[in-house]
């Protein structure tokens with residue numbers, strides 16, 4: 001194999017891929033790329049494997065001697081498409097935190113992404129182009145899956161709005177600055193005795209709890225829990241109800 005500088009290889013492959021996809025109708029292709037998941041979810045800070053593999057003549061067996069896969073994984077970020085990993089002429093090039101699960105050559109092209117961030121959400125495309133030992137093209141395929149990186153709620157802040165006197169109204173508010181998807185809120189009084197709250201005094205979307213006509217028996221430690229499908233975070237506020245002016 002001749003080794004070529006990076007941009008040239010990329011252009012050459014783009015050309016090759018275009019040529020092949022134009023020549024070979026998909027129904028006749030011997031090569032099939034399998035991406036079993038259309039959509040995957042993962043959690044920020046964690047890792048995920050995007051499963052992908054190809055078969056030749058409908059066989060899953062491992063790559064044969066002389067079988068040369070050219071592999072590229074792309075990520076489409078809003079407008080621009082970015083190459084996150086390539087395996088070309090035996091050389092793997094990748095962005096930080098991105099790797100192939102299996103050492104090449106392999107028919108399993110699964111991609112591992114580590115240290116996930118919310119902005120890693122989006123479509124990932126795997127493109128493979130296989131040549132046999134005679135340098136003959138066995139086919140090309142490209143497939144896409146969607147990754148959704150979820151974010152556990154960031155610690156919320158709890159606040160007391162109003163002056164807590166007997167007979168007055170106050171609002172306890174709770175706000176988590178970041179989460180995906182949006183959190184729902186729950187308010188409970190923990191001390192001196194447990195009490196939980198429901199709509200209409202509780203607004204689960206905004207995180208506010210309305211306490212009206214305060215009495216000294218409503219004093220205590222109020223805990224707000226902000227939760228979504230990947231986590232929970234909480235804060236609390238102590239309500240002291242004063243009598244008189």
Ligand SMILES: *[C@@H]1O[C@H](CO)[C@@H](O)[C@H](O)[C@H]1NC(C)=O
Pocket residue numbers: 049051052053060101108109110
């Ligand atoms: C390829 O690897 C992925 C991730 O390890 C795995 O889930 C999948 O079953 C493998 N495919 C085959 C055909 O072995």
Ligand SMILES: *[C@@H]1O[C@H](CO)[C@@H](O)[C@H](O)[C@H]1NC(C)=O
Pocket residue numbers: 167168169212213
């Ligand atoms: C407290 O709220 C209730 C019901 O929302 C209202 O009728 C009442 O006037 C309020 N009291 C004060 C002191 O604002």
Ligand SMILES: *[C@@H]1O[C@H](CO)[C@@H](O)[C@H](O)[C@H]1NC(C)=O
Pocket residue numbers: 167213215
């Ligand atoms: C407020 O609470 C006191 C006793 O806790 C009660 O006597 C009064 O009727 C209440 N006021 C309203 C407007 O509900």
Ligand SMILES: *[C@@H]1O[C@H](CO)[C@@H](O)[C@H](O)[C@H]1NC(C)=O
Pocket residue numbers: 190221223235236
């Ligand atoms: C209230 O919050 C403080 C600090 O955030 C924590 O140390 C304390 O344990 C909490 N109290 C309750 C009852 O959750």
